[in-house]
Amino acid sequence: MISVRFLGTGGARFVVAKQIRASGGMWFRFSPEPGEDAGPLTQIHVDPGPGALVRATSAVPPCEPAELDALVLSHKHLDHAGDINVMIEAMTTGGFRRRGALLAPRDAFEGEAVIFPYAAKFVAERRYLEEKAGPYAINDVELRTSVRHLHGVDTYGMHFLYRGTTVSYMPCGRFFDGLAEDYAAHHPDVLIVNVLRYRDSMKVDHLNFDEARAVLRTVRPKVAVMTHFSTKMLEQRPERLARELEDELGFRVFAAYDGWTLDASTEIAAAAGV
Ligand SMILES: [Zn+2]
Numbered sequence: 001m002i003s004v005r006f007l008g009t010g011g012a013r014f015v016v017a018k019q020i021r022a023s024g025g026m027w028f029r030f031s032p033e034p035g036e037d038a039g040p041l042t043q044i045h046v047d048p049g050p051g052a053l054v055r056a057t058s059a060v061p062p063c064e065p066a067e068l069d070a071l072v073l074s075h076k077h078l079d080h081a082g083d084i085n086v087m088i089e090a091m092t093t094g095g096f097r098r099r100g101a102l103l104a105p106r107d108a109f110e111g112e113a114v115i116f117p118y119a120a121k122f123v124a125e126r127r128y129l130e131e132k133a134g135p136y137a138i139n140d141v142e143l144r145t146s147v148r149h150l151h152g153v154d155t156y157g158m159h160f161l162y163r164g165t166t167v168s169y170m171p172c173g174r175f176f177d178g179l180a181e182d183y184a185a186h187h188p189d190v191l192i193v194n195v196l197r198y199r200d201s202m203k204v205d206h207l208n209f210d211e212a213r214a215v216l217r218t219v220r221p222k223v224a225v226m227t228h229f230s231t232k233m234l235e236q237r238p239e240r241l242a243r244e245l246e247d248e249l250g251f252r253v254f255a256a257y258d259g260w261t262l263d264a265s266t267e268i269a270a271a272a273g274v
Pocket residue numbers: 011012077079080172228
C-alpha cells in the first residue's frame with residue numbers, strides 16, 4: 001500500500017504568503033498489502049513548508065509526527081522547508097527521543113543553512129542528498145535522487161521504490177533537455193510534478209504547464225499528479241487542465257488539492273485494468 005497525503009498544494013510566494021493553498025508538503029505511507037510478506041509501515045514527510053505541523057496534526061485521521069521515519073527536503077526554499085525544524089522537533093518529541101532520518105541537500109545544512117544544527121542533532125541519521133545518488137534506505141523503502149535541477153539552490157527530485165512500485169516527485173526547477181529522460185529512466189508508476197506557472201515567457205526557474213505536458217509525454221507514468229500551484233495556475237482551474245492532459249496523453253492525471261490523499265496502489269491497479 002502506498003498513499004500520499006497532500007498537506008499543501010500551493011507554490012510561489014504569493015500563494016504561500018496568503019495561504020490561498022496550504023504549503024505543508026506531502027506525507028507518504030508505505031505498508032505491505034494484506035497477504036504480502038510482513039514489513040513495517042514507513043512514513044516519510046517530504047518538503048514541510050510553512051504550516052506543515054499544523055496541517056499534519058489537524059488532518060483526519062492525523063499524520064502523527066512522532067511516528068515519522070524520515071523527513072526529506074528537495075531543496076531549502078522556504079515554501080518547501082519553512083517547517084523543517086518544527087517537524088524535526090515533532091518527530092523526535094522535542095528532542096527527547098533521538099530517532100528518525102533527515103535527508104536534504106548539503107546546502108540546507110551548511111552555509112545559509114535552513115536546518116538548525118541543534119535540531120539536526122536530535123535526528124538519529126542525517127544524510128546529504130546528492131545528484132543521481134542512492135539508494136538511501138528508509139526501512140524497506142529505497143530513495144534515489146534525480147539529476148540536479150536548475151533552481152538556484154541544490155535541488156533534487158526523488159524516486160521512492162517500494163516492493164516493485166516507483167513513486168517519483170519532480171520538484172521545482174527550470175525545464176532543460178534531459179530532465180524528462182532522467183525521470184523516464186526510473187519508469188515511475190506515479191509521477192508527482194510541481195507545475196507552478198501556466199503560460200508565460202518569464203525566465204524563471206520553474207516549469208510551466210506546457211513544459212509539464214512535455215515531461216509527462218516523455219515519462220509516461222501510469223498516474224500523474226500536478227501540484228505546487230501559483231495563482232496563474234489556480235485561475236486556470238488545475239482539475240480542468242488535468243482532464244485536458246488525461247484526454248491527450250491517455251493515462252490518469254490528477255490535480256492535487258489540500259487534504260487530498262492519493263491512494264497510489266489503487267490508482268496504479270486501476271490503470272493496469274486489474
Ligand atoms: Zn517551490
